Amino acid sequence: MDEQTPVFAIAMAAELAGMHPQTLRQYDRLGLVSPSRTAGKSRRYSMRDIAKLREIGQLSQEGLNLEGIRRILQLDDEVVALRRRVRELETALADELLARPGRRVFAAGESGDVISLRAGERAQRSNQLVVWRPMLLRGERS
Incomplete structure (x- = not known):
């Protein structure tokens, strides 16, 4: 099990994030946090989702509106993807240099x-x- 494994039902996720379950449903509808779904369509949250919910709560307390929070989360995801790509390219370059x-x-x-x-x-x-x-x-x- 890792941080991406969806294991928490909405009640437990809300408790871990310090929020009301209805808030989690709203964030899901807005696309801020999209938990996995079981075969019965119930939500399952991962530790990564919980961390994101806590970050949303912190940004909200700092006065950002939900659209601002959505944009920050989107940019964070882009940064993670770009860092992953840089690591891939660095590895490919190192392999090429070693091969020649x-x-x-x-x-x-x-x-x-x-x-x-x-x-x-x-x-x-x-x-x-x-x-x-x-x-x-x-x-x-x-």
Whole structure:
């Protein structure tokens, strides 16, 4: 069981979140928190849902209206998705670098001159910009 597992009925979720069950129903109708449903259509909340309900309560106490809260939650979800994507891309880049040792890296000097470096070598000056560009395989076009 993890934080995404839907285990709490609405009464227990409301108690854990410090809210009335009717408030949870309203948030579900508005799409702020969308719990899972059982075969009998009853709501089941996860720990992630409870945390989101608590966050909604906190933002509401700070004076935000429900539309503002909805937008904040939407942006939070986008940030989580983007961080996940960055990790995926970092992993793919690291795998590519490991698969192709000996590739060359280039740095730009103050006057715009290009300095060739071996992979793993650092530029001499701290004000140089290091740019990585993968070499094209035969038959590929840029």
